[in-house]
Amino acid sequence: MEIPYTYKARPDTGLYNAKVGIWLFLASEIMLFGALFSSYILLRVQAPDGVWPEMRLGWPHGLLNIPIGTFNTVVLISSSVTVVMAWASLKMGKIAAFRRYMILTLMCAFGFLGVKSYDYNEKFTHxxxxxxxxxxxxxxxxxxxxxxxxxxxxxxxxxxxxxxxxxxxxxxxxxxxxxKAGEAHAAxxxxxxxxxxxxxxxxxxxxxFIPRNHNFFAIYFTITALHGLHVFVGALVMAYFAFPGSRMWRTNPEQFTNRIEVVGLFWHFVDLVWIFLFPVVYLL
Amino acid sequence: MQATNHTAAHGGGHEAHHHEPGFMQKYIFTTDHKMIGIQYGLTALIFLLFGFCLMLCMRWQIAHPGHPIPLVGSLLEKVLGDVAKDGKMSPDLYNSFGAMHGTIMVFLAIVPLAFGAFGNYVVPLQIGAPDMAFPRVNMASYQFYFLGGIIMFISFFIPGGAAQAGWTSYSPLATSIPTHGQAFWLIGMVFLISSSLLGAVNFIATIIQLRAPGMTWMRLPFFVWAQFVTGFLLLLAFPPLEAASVMQLMDNLFGTSFFLPTGLAVGGRLADISGGGSPLLWQHLFWFLGHPEVYVLILPGMGIVCEIIANNTRKTIWGYKSLVFSVLAIGFLSFIVWAHHMYLTGMGTKISAFFQTTTMIISIPSVILLTCFFISLWGGSIRFNTPMLFALAFLPMFGIGGLTGLPLGFNASDIYLHDSYYVIGHFHYVVAPGTIFGLMAGIYFWFPKMTGRYMNETLGKIHFWFSLLGMNLVFAPMFIQGLKGMSRRMADGGTTYFGADDIAIKLNTSITHAAVLLGLAQLPFIVNLFLSIRNGRKVESDNPWQATTLDWATPTPPPHGNFATEPIVYRGPYEYSSPGAARDFTPQGQKV
Structure with missing residues (x-):
């Protein structure tokens, strides 16, 4: 028994199965993170006027480390580029280049997680x-x-x-x-x-500065941890495809290339979540 | 040419691995959509029975508060300990059973049966596919469901027992109860939701990608359309509850205050929390799932009923396109009606007015569906076999359930009826004699395809008539109780409630008797289900009901890969009694 369109596109939809599957999955992911972002907005809007910590339940400003956040943003966006390059290398039949780009992507992913854990630790000891x-x-x-x-x-x-x-x-x-404005150094x-x-x-x-302290930390840790979990799982999957999973290249290069495309789509989504997360949580 | 190639590859594949798969591979870790469907079905039926038994214990407590539960009382005491002291049901146990009855019935019984079991078994067959698009994801979906079920079940036996905050788990109550039942509930829910998501992705992808040649969208059987929309509801409505579950878990385990307001006092003492959260937020996130979930429960049932009505009236279904567009409209609208569950929360009259309007609008496509089914009966020479009896009973039962929902959709009348027995009557009419009758009809209808034997008609009719009687005797009196102002969720059945009058209290006893009758009426079904596998009357052909859809064009039971030759579709799904045709049905795969 063979399931049709596992890697060849179905003529009338122009898609292979996994591509439909990943887009549907991403739709559900959007609802998942959408719910969390909505909760963030609601909690923030209903917080009393005034700024934490002077106002116990006011919303804090400027607590998160913006340079670190910016660095991580650059890291993730770069990894989105390298994962596309990996896929493009496969399209051109260059498996060695593919592996190089995948290793770069993985380094970005774990670099991101490392920086993030430094960021977390800074909060836990504050x-x-x-x-x-x-x-x-x-x-x-x-x-x-x-x-x-x-x-x-x-x-x-x-x-x-x-x-x-x-x-x-x-x-x-x-x-x-x-x-205060204008007297930064004096202070x-x-x-x-x-x-x-x-x-x-x-x-x-x-x-x-832990979740139970304030709803800001609660939602910050929940969203970023869930996002971090996505980064971690994505990195595991990519590590699999970069090394043991790449055996498939020899038996079915087309399907293997498709798999990388699907992983890449997921990775772009993870990246995109961060692109929303960074301004909303760090900057605003 | 392509078709020949495909057949060749098909045959070659079979020769390559001709050895029989072992027991584990065939029945436990299977990727065959039909076996997964049967796994889903059996597990869900067991949970259905279990959820019903919980309710029987509760009904005993409501009718005879403080008396030891007969038969199972001592067992409960032995297993659960102090909450069932002397075989009596404590209020805590009543709350646990109530919360778990709802959870089990919705998430572990009806959805898996309607979507997991029937969807898995029938959808690939009806669209002419060899399997689901992602067979291994399908297997994972069942395993997640099974694990979620185990976690829910285990939670009964932990100290303090299962979750007690109702199936809706409203915060801050769900966080204030000092036992771990709620944490188990939430972790179980995360598994169940993940299972549904995997299933939903798989179903939608399968329906989009694996339709047989010629199976255009407007040739899809209505059942497939219903499952398609159900898939989207699960895909998009469940994730917010997953997010909410994670947040409530944070509240319960890590002391956050997502859903806990400032100044919350528990047991007369100020709670040790940061505060600043919003109990309303939980309700919004919960009901954003909760309302589409209602349609997840009902749409597959409607799909089954549609197939059976067309088949047994020997007529094409009336208004196929209206059905399709109505079901799509329902799918869309069901995302914007959720807050009609929250009129009493003080969220504001403007918001209430909006949700009241959308709620009234969504009743229109629902009425169109029902009307189409009724008109389809007109002038048919109806075959009254067991599946058809259940399908026919579905129509008025769902009608009662739907129409009694209207007063709950208007916020003026809802303020009086909210949280009363009227609400219980309403949604049970939709789900119990509605959806469950639809599912029962489906079991009797597709059983011959699964096993090659019919279920026994006599036992089936006994099952049907006593179920119909039992269901109505249970749920109709609840409308009276509710209108008399009797509140739900009271562990003593309202005897201590000053507003309850004699009639309402007396009805408690009669409902309990009817519930026992309803339970007994299921015995012939259970006997029938298992005995007919070996002893039922054999089917005469692969198409015993003389149906038109592709599921009946497979060998019986369908082998791994389903079809002997790749099916090609030439016509719409319900060509019954076409003028000039040789027989009174023309299958979709028949060329001329």
Missing amino acids: YELRLKNGEVHTGHLEVNGKHPGFWSFADIWNLDRLTKEKVAEVQFTADPPKP EAGHEHVAKAIKRDEISRLEA
Whole structure:
């Protein structure tokens, strides 16, 4: 039994099966991310006026690392180019060039994920501190002479944990105050980068930049993690086609080329999601 | 020329791997759409029975609150522990059973049966395809469904039991209940949704790409059209619920506040959350799936009914094109009616007015569908076999279900009827004697193709008449209860509810008796289904019902690859009693 049009195009639709399949799948993906983006808009619109952290539930601005985000945007867009080049190489029958471009694409994909995890870690080790006297700070924490561990999700502190582990005092290095327009450098210069001892009894709220802290972090981590998962799965599939899966090139080059086209379409979609994500979450 | 080549390749392929596939490959890890359809069907029927049993326990509690459940009470106590102490149903258990009855019936029974089972088995046959476009994706779709089902089932036995927040899982209730049932529910849902997505992609691609030569769009049997639209509904409506499930899972496991408002108090204490979320957001995302889901439930049933009516009236279906365009219109409109489930949320009169308008508009194509089926009966010499009886009963039952929906679509009357037994009566009329009757009709109709034997007519008729009686005795009184203001979701059947009068309370008992009758009426079906596989009357030919569509042009049962020779289609799907034809039916593959 053979299923028709697995790689040859059906004359009246002009498409092979997998191409129809991937476009349908992408349609459903658009609805998936569309729902998350809509949720982002709704949560942001209904947030009270004022800016976090001064306003507890206000929407934060400028929290995310824009240079890193820009870098990642460039990385992903480049990978979209290289994946097209890989496909074009196959069309011209150059399997070696195909593999080179696939390796480049994979490097971009894992580079993106590496940078993203650095970005995440920056958030997990960053704290919001509210004192009972009404002061609000963001900054970095030192407990018992140690910064919270790198890459250890279990090492995230909050007031409950301080109480439970009977920590009487923490060292807190506040971030420099946000530069106001025109006096950026002056503010930086006047700020002292020293840790300050803060007693537990003075603290009314201590929370890292993690999802439960604020809906901004909740939606930021949810969307970017889901997107990161797509990048990861896409990279796995491409790694398969670049190495063991490329055996098919010898038996059925046309079908193999089609497979790369389909993977490429998925990869462009993943790229496109980021192109929306970056301005919406990082810049606006 | 091409056709010859294809046949040659076909024959050659068979010789190359002539060895019989092993048991696992043939029945468990199969990529054959027919076997996957049967897997879906059997699993879904088991869940259908299981969901029904949950409801029987609940009905006992409603009729006799606080009395130990007969027969299964001690078993429940043994398995579930304190929630079923002394064999009595605690309110927590009642809530669990209620939530899981809805979830199981919708996501694990009806959708898999209507879309997974019938769609898989019949669609490739009816369009003249050798299999689905992506057989392995098809297998994965069933496996995801199966895993989702297992997760849902296991959740009954974890400490605290299964999810308790209703099948709609409204936040903040779903996040405030301090057990892990809801997390299991959400993870199970993610599997079920992924399964549906894989299925939907596969169905749509198959229908677009694998139609046999000559099978143009307007020659597709209506059943295929119904599945096509259903596929799009699943494809586009389910992902928002997947997103919502992920967000609610974040709320439950990681303490976020997507759906939790500022100042939420649980058990009299301020909840330890950041707040700032929106409970309405969950409802919007849920019902954005939830309403198209209603049409996912009903359209395949309508497709089956259409096939059976055309076949047993021996007439072409009246208004084929109206049916097709109506079903497309329903598919489109079903995406913009969802908030009529939310009139009472205070989302605003302007939004309510919009959704009230679209809701009234969507009733038009639904009425067109039903009208076409009714007119198709006109002047036919009807064969009253079991599938036809179920198909005929579908029409008035769905009619009652649909028309009682109108007062719920108007927001003025909905404010009174919302969350009452009237709502339960309404949607069960659509789904139970509606869709389930359609599906039963389909089982009796395609059973001869699957096995080569008929199901027993006498048992089938007993099954039909007692089911019809049982269904109506169960659901019709609910309209009265609802109009009398009886609220749903009350673990004691409303005895403590001051507004409920004697009549409404007394109806609880009669409904419970009717539910038992309905349960007993399914016994002949179960017996019939299994005995007929070996002992049923053998079919005389490959086309026992003398039908026109391609599914009957295959060998019985269809082998792997379906057709002996590649089918070519020459005509529309319902050419019955054409003037001048030799017989009273002209199959689609017949040239002259």
